[in-house]
Amino acid sequence: MTIRSFPVLHSDELLFSGVARYFDHMDFPNRSASTRELFGARTYKPILDFPSHLDSFTSQLLRNCGYPTTDQIIDEHTLFPLFAPFLPPDRLERLRKAMHEDAGREARLRAGIMSSRIPLIRELRLCTKCVRADRQEFGEAYWHRSHQIQEMKVCHTHEIPLQKMKNDFVGEEYISAEQALKISEWDESKPNKNDIEKFSNLAIDAHWLLDNPQNQITPRMLYKRYFELLDRGGFVQKYSSKLSLNKLSEKFQEYYSNSYLESLHCDLKNHVPSNWLVRLMESSGNDVQHPLHHLLVIRFLGESAETFFQKIYRKKLKGSEEFHSSSYVSTIQLNKKNLFTYPDGKSDQCPAKQAANRNQHWIQQTDGLKTTVKNQ
Numbered sequence: 001m002t003i004r005s006f007p008v009l010h011s012d013e014l015l016f017s018g019v020a021r022y023f024d025h026m027d028f029p030n031r032s033a034s035t036r037e038l039f040g041a042r043t044y045k046p047i048l049d050f051p052s053h054l055d056s057f058t059s060q061l062l063r064n065c066g067y068p069t070t071d072q073i074i075d076e077h078t079l080f081p082l083f084a085p086f087l088p089p090d091r092l093e094r095l096r097k098a099m100h101e102d103a104g105r106e107a108r109l110r111a112g113i114m115s116s117r118i119p120l121i122r123e124l125r126l127c128t129k130c131v132r133a134d135r136q137e138f139g140e141a142y143w144h145r146s147h148q149i150q151e152m153k154v155c156h157t158h159e160i161p162l163q164k165m166k167n168d169f170v171g172e173e174y175i176s177a178e179q180a181l182k183i184s185e186w187d188e189s190k191p192n193k194n195d196i197e198k199f200s201n202l203a204i205d206a207h208w209l210l211d212n213p214q215n216q217i218t219p220r221m222l223y224k225r226y227f228e229l230l231d232r233g234g235f236v237q238k239y240s241s242k243l244s245l246n247k248l249s250e251k252f253q254e255y256y257s258n259s260y261l262e263s264l265h266c267d268l269k270n271h272v273p274s275n276w277l278v279r280l281m282e283s284s285g286n287d288v289q290h291p292l293h294h295l296l297v298i299r300f301l302g303e304s305a306e307t308f309f310q311k312i313y314r315k316k317l318k319g320s321e322e323f324h325s326s327s328y329v330s331t332i333q334l335n336k337k338n339l340f341t342y343p344d345g346k347s348d349q350c351p352a353k354q355a356a357n358r359n360q361h362w363i364q365q366t367d368g369l370k371t372t373v374k375n376q
């Protein structure tokens with residue numbers, strides 16, 4: 001099967017969302033059969049965070065039309081970049097490989113998402129202000145990946161509580177945001193008002209990581225930076241250079257409050273002495289922990305995700321052979337470009353776009369040197 005008119009994936013949109021919009025536009029009578037065909041699998045359940053069979057999917061996209069590669073989908077339309085800086089390189093490689101291939105369960109195991117105490121997402125979420133803005137800009141709403149992170153309660157852009165679909169999302173079928181807005185009832189996340197700033201910081205940090213993949217970070221670089229900040233915070237014993245883990249757990253709970261940590265399923269209570277914070281610090285990266293744990297630690301140590309990782313980058317620029325500035329820059333640049341772009345002058349040759357234009361569903365938008373097909 002060749003897919004001729006797969007929709008443009010928007011910035012911060014999950015692949016799940018793009019597939020759901022594709023099904024809406026094509027109006028297939030049997031979505032389960034179409035799903036199996038789309039991903040070349042005998043059985044395939046929609047997955048929000050780490051979809052697999054992506055090579056099979058991208059091989060069916062019409063060639064030379066600027067459709068994304070498998071790696072572009074992984075980096076820009078799944079939760080992979082949120083987990084990437086906190087996984088050992090071999091595990092990260094196997095996670096990416098599992099997503100390329102037909103190993104959906106292995107992908108989620110590699111990410112560590114199945115063994116975490118933080119529950120898996122059961123319901124899809126959206127921000128009402130994002131819905132309004134997306135409808136204005138693209139003509140329809142879509143599922144933002146930044147909103148579908150476990151325990152995310154506010155929108156990183158508008159800093160308002162997210163709305164959750166009342167019926168559980170159990171991964172049975174693709175549903176677009178527009179369809180869900182028509183048929184579903186919604187619950188508002190109810191973050192404690194005193195904690196809104198902390199929830200916003202978490203959302204901003206998670207979104208920054210999704211938007212700025214840190215594929216070059218190794219556990220050694222990560223933990224070196226942690227140690228510097230812990231030393232600055234007075235958590236490193238002067239003569240032995242050991243971490244004061246009890247003091248760290250104590251101050252961490254004081255900073256966040258137990259109720260806030262409990263609301264994220266990240267509390268330390270009843271887990272002393274071996275709570276997740278202690279294990280995270282002692283493991284030097286061998287004990288895989290959820291990205292939310294790392295983001296909480298980074299803020300506690302006085303940094304945002306952006307400043308934390310940029311300082312690693314700046315230090316490495318001063319002469320390490322394991323880190324190349326061009327890799328960092330290209331990662332950022334890769335992320336900033338729209339996936340469905342065409343070299344100037346070639347966009348009219350794309351049958352997918354021609355077909356789409358005939359249906360007047362897509363418009364062409366020229367922006368500088370690139371021509372982009374956008375939903376109208």
Ligand SMILES: [Zn+2]
Pocket residue numbers: 127128129130131155156157158159
């Ligand atoms: Zn929003």
